[in-house]
Amino acid sequence: MVIIESFGLYRYFGKTTAVEDLTLAVEAGEVLGFLGPNGAGKTTTIRMLAGMIAPTKGYAIVAGHRTDRDVEQLHEVVGILTETPGFYSRLSAKRNLEYFASFYSSIESPSKQVEKYLKLIGLWERCNDRVGTFSKGMKHRLALVRALVHEPKVLFLDEPTAGLDPEAAAEVREMINRLGKEGHTIFLSTHNLNEAEMLCNRIAVIHTRLLALDTPENLRRRFFRRQLIVQLEVPDTQVVQTVRKLPFVQEVHEEGSQLILELTDSERNRPELVQAIVEAGGRVIAVSEKQYPLEEIYFRLLREESGNES
Amino acid sequence: MSRRHIQNVLLKEWALLFTDLNSVLIVTLLPLLIVGQGILYIWLALRFGGEVMLTTPVFQTALQKLIEAIPGLTQLPSEEQLLVLLLSQFNFFLLLIPTMVAISVATFSIVDEKLSGSLEALLATPVKTWELLLGKALAGAIPALVITWLSAGVFLLVISGLGWGDLSGFVVTAGWFLTLFLLTPAVAILSFMLGVTGSSRAKDARSAQNTAVIIILPVLALIGIQIAGILWFTPSLILVLALVIGIADFISLRVAVRLFQRESIVIQWR
Numbered sequence: 001m002v003i004i005e006s007f008g009l010y011r012y013f014g015k016t017t018a019v020e021d022l023t024l025a026v027e028a029g030e031v032l033g034f035l036g037p038n039g040a041g042k043t044t045t046i047r048m049l050a051g052m053i054a055p056t057k058g059y060a061i062v063a064g065h066r067t068d069r070d071v072e073q074l075h076e077v078v079g080i081l082t083e084t085p086g087f088y089s090r091l092s093a094k095r096n097l098e099y100f101a102s103f104y105s106s107i108e109s110p111s112k113q114v115e116k117y118l119k120l121i122g123l124w125e126r127c128n129d130r131v132g133t134f135s136k137g138m139k140h141r142l143a144l145v146r147a148l149v150h151e152p153k154v155l156f157l158d159e160p161t162a163g164l165d166p167e168a169a170a171e172v173r174e175m176i177n178r179l180g181k182e183g184h185t186i187f188l189s190t191h192n193l194n195e196a197e198m199l200c201n202r203i204a205v206i207h208t209r210l211l212a213l214d215t216p217e218n219l220r221r222r223f224f225r226r227q228l229i230v231q232l233e234v235p236d237t238q239v240v241q242t243v244r245k246l247p248f249v250q251e252v253h254e255e256g257s258q259l260i261l262e263l264t265d266s267e268r269n270r271p272e273l274v275q276a277i278v279e280a281g282g283r284v285i286a287v288s289e290k291q292y293p294l295e296e297i298y299f300r301l302l303r304e305e306s307g308n309e310s
Numbered sequence: 311m312s313r314r315h316i317q318n319v320l321l322k323e324w325a326l327l328f329t330d331l332n333s334v335l336i337v338t339l340l341p342l343l344i345v346g347q348g349i350l351y352i353w354l355a356l357r358f359g360g361e362v363m364l365t366t367p368v369f370q371t372a373l374q375k376l377i378e379a380i381p382g383l384t385q386l387p388s389e390e391q392l393l394v395l396l397l398s399q400f401n402f403f404l405l406l407i408p409t410m411v412a413i414s415v416a417t418f419s420i421v422d423e424k425l426s427g428s429l430e431a432l433l434a435t436p437v438k439t440w441e442l443l444l445g446k447a448l449a450g451a452i453p454a455l456v457i458t459w460l461s462a463g464v465f466l467l468v469i470s471g472l473g474w475g476d477l478s479g480f481v482v483t484a485g486w487f488l489t490l491f492l493l494t495p496a497v498a499i500l501s502f503m504l505g506v507t508g509s510s511r512a513k514d515a516r517s518a519q520n521t522a523v524i525i526i527l528p529v530l531a532l533i534g535i536q537i538a539g540i541l542w543f544t545p546s547l548i549l550v551l552a553l554v555i556g557i558a559d560f561i562s563l564r565v566a567v568r569l570f571q572r573e574s575i576v577i578q579w580r
Contacts, residue, residue: 052434053573075436086427090329102318103435146431
């Protein structure tokens with residue numbers, strides 16, 4: 001079931017185009033990574049989808065509500081983690097969360113709901129401490145609870161680990177991972193490509209316009225052919241000559257003691273390949289598929305985009 | 311839902327107000343200062359300028375208007391008539407309390423939230439703009455109102471202590487009560503609405519305060535009009551004034567909602 005759907009969304013700020021013709025659909029229970037450089041329109045998109053700003057053109061439907069018309073109903077069913085986790089520093093963590101929770105009609109007892117989530121993120125012991133005494137990481141976790149406390153159908157996270165130290169970022173990431181596994185629909189804007197790969201089912205790359213939207217694996221296939229790496233004990237020219245003659249080998253080149261190959265069918269031809277190498281006197285240490293980091297796909301997409309623009 | 315939302319905003323604002331020593335001092339000490347200052351001025355005026363003041367045309371006109379409103383005043387000696395005239399300004403003088411507390415407290419209410427980033431998170435909840443603004447205005451206006459009434463009590467105690475208690479029958483009139491219980495609440499809400507509106511449009515607390523200073527001007531004008539003998543505010547006139555300001559309260563809320571641009575706040579403050 002599609003839970004987020006946008007139809008040709010545009011947003012201008014004066015003469016600047018922040019988002020252009022954004023059409024996408026996100027399934028319920030999916031964790032979508034939203035990638036793009038600074039100023040690519042990630043935050044603007046999140047704000048439009050969360051009903052905080054209106055699109056200049058086009059429209060979106062989130063959890064059954066038009067984001068530009070049914071704003072109050074929409075706010076009942078979406079949660080948003082903003083870039084700055086602003087709190088009332090003189091009030092306790094519990095009081096802060098109860099305040100925000102008490103605006104949702106779905107929450108009968110804000111204090112019970114807050115207790116449940118504070119225990120979940122391990123901050124219950126410090127529930128009566130002033131938020132002003134909390135570390136940045138704790139404030140981010142608290143902000144995540146604020147976005148979650150009314151159990152929204154869709155959770156928008158805008159750079160949830162930006163500016164956090166590695167330990168705090170890992171804590172927040174762990175929490176997002178848990179939420180994703182529990183079946184929450186998460187729209188995650190991030191700069192961190194590893195984070196996106198680790199947490200997301202699909203990746204959208206945006207640079208004002210949507211450049212790509214697919215699973216990390218499909219994005220790799222789109223840009224790179226599958227390559228096999230055979231790690232030999234020592235470089236061996238006879239092995240290379242033998243491998244070149246094999247009918248299913250399309251391309252081969254040597255990199256030290258490694259052979260990098262493209263096969264007709266990477267799965268089925270693999271046993272025959274290994275057998276041929278061994279028969280030619282080669283000693284195989286490992287066979288693996290070449291991994292392309294998401295980063296390479298991302299930069300390639302952005303390069304293509306800037307090439308199109310020029 | 312609206313009542314619950316307004317109550318939420320109000321209780322949170324109070325929690326913030328009463329955990330900030332500066333705000334507590336402003337709400338408690340400022341009124342005492344205003345009352346003390348007012349009584350001191352009256353005492354100084356009587357002590358050093360009583361005779362001269364009675365011969366001043368402005369005061370003579372004002373006294374004439376007062377005698378028209380309270381004919382029984384003619385039985386008092388002229389010095390006591392002057393004292394009643396000065397003490398009768400005090401109910402309008404008390405209007406300075408909610409306006410000044412509003413300048414000190416309300417002007418920070420939205421700007422502070424913009425600066426801390428909590429406003430963006432708040433605007434992502436189902437709270438309506440008018441609920442937020444009214445909650446904030448009431449959160450300031452109610453304590454300001456209570457403290458104004460307490461100040462009025464302090465004022466009555468002090469004038470008794472100074473030996474002017476016999477005159478309180480001429481000062482504590484229907485007009486006094488109407489001012490205190492109708493006009494003051496209306497002025498308090500208006501002051502806080504204007505303070506909150508200024509705060510929602512301002513880029514920092516300082517500019518919000520600079521704009522909000524104009525709230526005091528109408529109150530000073532009221533005192534000036536009466537003491538200069540231009541007009542004496544009879545109970546019926548005070549009633550009309552309270553109604554007009556009450557209507558202005560509703561209009562100011564509508565204007566505040568229109569001026570509170572959620573989108574601009576979300577876009578410009580991050």
